[in-house]
Amino acid sequence: MSAAISKNGKLTRKDFAAGQDVRWCPGCGDYAILAAVQSVLPTLGLPKERFAVVSGIGCSSRFPYYMNTFGFHSIHGRAPAVATGLKLANPDLQVWIITGDGDALSIGGNHFIHAMRRNLDINILLFNNRIYGLTKGQYSPTSELGKKTKSTPYGSVDRPFMPLAVALGSQATFVARTIDVFGAHLKNTLKAAAAHKGTSFVEIYQNCNIFNNGAWLNVTDKSVRHENILYLEDGKPMVFGTQSPKGLRLNGAELEIVDAAEHADEILVHDAGRQDPTVAFLLTQLGSGIPRPIGIFRSVEAPTYDAGVMEQIQTAKQQQGEGSLKDLLYSTDSWVVS
Amino acid sequence: MESTVEDQGTVTKSVETLERVVIRFAGDSGDGIQLTGNQFTKTTAAAGNDLATFPDFPAEIRAPAGTLGGVSGFQIQFSSGDVFTPGDSPNVLVAMNPAALKVNLADLTPNGILIVNTDSFGKRDLQKADYGKNPLEDGSLSGYRTFRVSLTDLTLAALSDNPLPKKSKTRCKNFFALGMVYWLYSRPLKPTQDFIRTKFGDKADVLEANLTALKAGYAYCDANNTFQVHYEVPSATLTPGTYRNIDGNTAAAYGLIAAAQTLELPLFYGTYPITPASEILHELSKHKEFGVITFQAEDEIAGVCSAIGAAYGGSLAATGSSGPGIALKLEAIGLAVMTELPLVIIDVQRAGPSTGMPTKTEQGDLLQVLFGRNSDSPCVVLAAQSPSDCFTTAYEAALIATKHMVPVFVLSDGYLAFGSEPWRLPDLETLPGKPVKFHTDPATFAPYSHDPETLARPWAKAGTPGLEHRIGGLEKQEGSGKISYNPENHQKMVELRQAKVDRVALDLPPIEVFGPKNGKLLCVSWGSTFGAVRAGVGRCLKRGLDVAHIHLRNLSPFPSDLGEILRRYETILVPEMNMGHLRMLLRASFLIDVKGYSKIQGKPFRESEIAEKIEETLEVQS
Numbered sequence: 001m002s003a004a005i006s007k008n009g010k011l012t013r014k015d016f017a018a019g020q021d022v023r024w025c026p027g028c029g030d031y032a033i034l035a036a037v038q039s040v041l042p043t044l045g046l047p048k049e050r051f052a053v054v055s056g057i058g059c060s061s062r063f064p065y066y067m068n069t070f071g072f073h074s075i076h077g078r079a080p081a082v083a084t085g086l087k088l089a090n091p092d093l094q095v096w097i098i099t100g101d102g103d104a105l106s107i108g109g110n111h112f113i114h115a116m117r118r119n120l121d122i123n124i125l126l127f128n129n130r131i132y133g134l135t136k137g138q139y140s141p142t143s144e145l146g147k148k149t150k151s152t153p154y155g156s157v158d159r160p161f162m163p164l165a166v167a168l169g170s171q172a173t174f175v176a177r178t179i180d181v182f183g184a185h186l187k188n189t190l191k192a193a194a195a196h197k198g199t200s201f202v203e204i205y206q207n208c209n210i211f212n213n214g215a216w217l218n219v220t221d222k223s224v225r226h227e228n229i230l231y232l233e234d235g236k237p238m239v240f241g242t243q244s245p246k247g248l249r250l251n252g253a254e255l256e257i258v259d260a261a262e263h264a265d266e267i268l269v270h271d272a273g274r275q276d277p278t279v280a281f282l283l284t285q286l287g288s289g290i291p292r293p294i295g296i297f298r299s300v301e302a303p304t305y306d307a308g309v310m311e312q313i314q315t316a317k318q319q320q321g322e323g324s325l326k327d328l329l330y331s332t333d334s335w336v337v338s
Numbered sequence: 339m340e341s342t343v344e345d346q347g348t349v350t351k352s353v354e355t356l357e358r359v360v361i362r363f364a365g366d367s368g369d370g371i372q373l374t375g376n377q378f379t380k381t382t383a384a385a386g387n388d389l390a391t392f393p394d395f396p397a398e399i400r401a402p403a404g405t406l407g408g409v410s411g412f413q414i415q416f417s418s419g420d421v422f423t424p425g426d427s428p429n430v431l432v433a434m435n436p437a438a439l440k441v442n443l444a445d446l447t448p449n450g451i452l453i454v455n456t457d458s459f460g461k462r463d464l465q466k467a468d469y470g471k472n473p474l475e476d477g478s479l480s481g482y483r484t485f486r487v488s489l490t491d492l493t494l495a496a497l498s499d500n501p502l503p504k505k506s507k508t509r510c511k512n513f514f515a516l517g518m519v520y521w522l523y524s525r526p527l528k529p530t531q532d533f534i535r536t537k538f539g540d541k542a543d544v545l546e547a548n549l550t551a552l553k554a555g556y557a558y559c560d561a562n563n564t565f566q567v568h569y570e571v572p573s574a575t576l577t578p579g580t581y582r583n584i585d586g587n588t589a590a591a592y593g594l595i596a597a598a599q600t601l602e603l604p605l606f607y608g609t610y611p612i613t614p615a616s617e618i619l620h621e622l623s624k625h626k627e628f629g630v631i632t633f634q635a636e637d638e639i640a641g642v643c644s645a646i647g648a649a650y651g652g653s654l655a656a657t658g659s660s661g662p663g664i665a666l667k668l669e670a671i672g673l674a675v676m677t678e679l680p681l682v683i684i685d686v687q688r689a690g691p692s693t694g695m696p697t698k699t700e701q702g703d704l705l706q707v708l709f710g711r712n713s714d715s716p717c718v719v720l721a722a723q724s725p726s727d728c729f730t731t732a733y734e735a736a737l738i739a740t741k742h743m744v745p746v747f748v749l750s751d752g753y754l755a756f757g758s759e760p761w762r763l764p765d766l767e768t769l770p771g772k773p774v775k776f777h778t779d780p781a782t783f784a785p786y787s788h789d790p791e792t793l794a795r796p797w798a799k800a801g802t803p804g805l806e807h808r809i810g811g812l813e814k815q816e817g818s819g820k821i822s823y824n825p826e827n828h829q830k831m832v833e834l835r836q837a838k839v840d841r842v843a844l845d846l847p848p849i850e851v852f853g854p855k856n857g858k859l860l861c862v863s864w865g866s867t868f869g870a871v872r873a874g875v876g877r878c879l880k881r882g883l884d885v886a887h888i889h890l891r892n893l894s895p896f897p898s899d900l901g902e903i904l905r906r907y908e909t910i911l912v913p914e915m916n917m918g919h920l921r922m923l924l925r926a927s928f929l930i931d932v933k934g935y936s937k938i939q940g941k942p943f944r945e946s947e948i949a950e951k952i953e954e955t956l957e958v959q960s
Binding site (some may be wrong): 018019020047048049050052054057064065066067068069070071072073074075078080081082083085086087088089090092093110111114121233312313315316317320321322323325326328329330332333334335336337338 | 380383384386540576577578579580581582592595596599604606608625627628629630631633635637639640641643644645646647648649650651652653655669670672673678685762763764766791799800801802803804805806807808809810811812819820
């Protein structure tokens with residue numbers, strides 16, 4: 001293993017590529033995400049040894065093996081728990097969790113919600129392809145109702161999760177959505193996630209070209225994407241579509257699609273920093289329909305779990321002094337036999 | 339003026355000397371029985387007796403008052419000789435209500451001392467305890483030396499000047515009873531007086547009431563003709579040193595803290611609350627001044643996984659639970675085996691399967707921790723033999739885990755967790771072990787290379803410059819640590835993971851044989867049965883029987899000399915609080931027959947049960 005710092009001292013994408021052969025199917029959306037992560041990390045101003053990538057089980061969870069950083073490919077669903085221990089043991093690490101819709105939302109649901117509830121300072125990238133890939137094509141917790149798969153030949157009767165709504169319900173402080181093939185948007189979202197103090201949750205629409213090809217075509221296909229996607233940008237009105245732009249306004253407690261020009265004054269203006277998650281939640285409820293918001297839904301400040309833990313330790317040490325084993329064992333009600 | 343035995347005597351009483359005494363305090367959960375028992379323990383320890391205690395309380399936090407399900411008990415054995423267990427049958431039973439009497443009377447030795455609170459034997463009290471007739475009146479207590487004491491009224495009378503409401507005064511009756519027992523066994527009041535002053539320092543009336551009740555109970559026995567005899571149990575000959583009383587869970591927590599200090603590592607304890615292991619979390623969470631991080635996770639799995647993550651980050655990582663929680667953790671422990679990370683797993687066993695009897699003890703997890711994972715997934719397994727030994731065992735586990743880069747189980751159980759005994763404190767200067775040396779040199783780093791002596795792979799703390807590497811559950815190429823499906827490499831790695839566990843045996847001292855070095859019968863124990871088996875074998879040896887005892891601290895790997903020792907005896911007997919886990923292992927490992935003796939009642943063995951089983955086994959043999 002080499003320390004692999006490039007010649008001018010600046011880290012580059014190459015420094016983050018591990019020697020291991022990448023073994024995803026040709027055409028898998030994971031390649032684009034790997035490339036984006038490898039190109040974003042060198043720009044974050046941290047030395048390479050400060051990064052750790054932790055995963056569970058699934059196609060996406062092979063990710064750590066392809067990153068020349070500290071990496072832990074753990075067991076199914078448990079990446080947030082492993083990452084919690086790692087982050088608490090070494091808070092200087094910037095920890096990235098790579099997970100999928102099955103890993104995070106089925107077997108790992110409990111750890112996923114509690115990591116966000118605690119607001120541990122980590123980044124969670126959920127590759128959502130709405131299918132189980134590594135086990136060869138069963139429906140996932142994000143698969144649409146009625147979906148026919150190997151395990152649901154009559155169609156799924158499972159109601160799907162909306163990952164962003166789960167994240168908001170878990171009080172996540174940073175919630176975003178991006179798409180594997182939207183290189184620049186993906187990178188910018190990753191940068192924002194890295195910059196956020198607390199749990200950053202990013203849902204990445206990812207295409208499984210083998211078992212669920214085209215799952216996101218209504219937002220990725222070049223012919224329709226600009227009509228269907230609502231780009232969330234702070235301070236900008238929530239307007240989508242190019243031919244006859246439409247916008248979102250509040251009608252009572254619901255979102256309503258209206259003509260953007262006609263109702264310009266009423267169009268909602270995006271504010272990811274809004275403490276109240278209600279509007280962000282309403283945006284997640286647009287589900288698989290049109291428009292489909294992407295970008296940062298929510299980004300608010302809150303105390304992080306790891307900082308709280310460290311602060312208690314520091315305070316205890318300041319107030320009581322460094323612990324003494326002798327005092328601990330000998331001080332309470334001891335007696336001497338001579 | 340402090341009360342002493344001398345300055346209170348007004349009625350002439352005789353004093354008898356006893357070698358050992360077993361007392362059980364029993365009452366309603368709300369009667370302060372555990373507090374009373376703990377006070378008697380502290381006083382007795384300070385008086386220089388050897389002792390062992392065991393509390394017995396219901397799982398329900400607040401069972402209905404006065405019912406059989408709500409009875410709380412506390413037993414102590416103290417002696418001028420060696421004490422190995424809290425005792426078989428109490429010589430003295432203090433019963434605060436009918437329910438306590440009903441639950442505990444059968445255990446009292448014939449002609450034993452029974453102190454009952456007659457004020458709690460009203461019609462309603464008797465109904466709640468399912469008594470058809472009043473046992474105080476139907477002659478059913480004739481086989482005991484029964485002392486009927488109007489505990490509540492006497493306490494209220496003693497506190498007549500105190501302004502507290504009646505209800506609060508009534509609560510002081512446990513101190514009245516304690517004062518009586520102090521008189522009966524010639525114990526000083528001062529340690530408990532000091533305790534009362536510290537505990538109730540800010541509540542003057544309560545403080546005064548408890549002090550008065552304690553003194554009044556003592557004076558009542560002294561002045562009253564009911565009690566003609568009191569007893570002395572002389573000090574035991576204990577090894578010189580500084581002692582304190584300790585229970586198993588606190589000892590385990592201290593063992594981890596001590597090991598972290600020796601190894602110079604931060605301690606991380608990731609866990610989820612469960613009876614009877616939670617007190618380890620409670621204790622560790624107090625000690626942030628040592629830099630201890632406790633993480634109360636969302637579930638058992640997250641508890642162990644967080645510990646594994648912390649181990650990757652360079653902490654001394656531990657998790658703890660009881661059987662059902664361990665079952666949840668086992669997949670992750672397989673990950674720790676595969677990633678060759680150091681991990682300490684404390685299993686405070688309880689009666690199962692499933693939820694079982696959470697507050698009751700059992701040794702039912704030995705096979706679970708050895709074999710509860712997929713594929714060949716060897717771990718080191720140690721078992722503590724007494725409450726204070728939980729310190730040593732947790733400490734050793736941390737040293738082994740970090741030396742060989744393996745997960746190490748510490749088996750304790752409910753009996754050790756809640757039981758207590760005097761602990762001769764270790765000399766901190768001579769504790770074994772040395773600071774951990776992490777790998778730091780990129781030039782010589784191969785993440786899955788192995789030290790030829792310990793078979794440990796290098797521990798490279800995540801965050802160390804130049805040592806970026808990946809670990810995980812997939813099989814790895816020996817040396818480089820790259821993912822490998824190579825058939826020969828897999829066999830090599832499977833064997834290597836077993837070999838590093840086996841290496842632990844090289845560091846073990848020879849097994850100590852108690853009794854003859856060969857002969858007719860050898861008793862083999864592990865874990866908390868140590869005390870009862872050692873005492874039972876001791877009794878038989880005194881009677882001239884041909885029996886010996888060995889105790890196993892190491893269940894995986896076994897000590898190297900175990901097979902040779904087993905073959906020196908005609909018969910091997912393994913008493914266990916399970917259906918025969920160790921028996922199965924000994925048979926499989928050494929191809930010899932082993933007789934089992936199973937007690938699966940949520941209660942530890944009695945010394946007498948072991949002695950009787952030995953006699954019976956020897957009779958069949960001859």
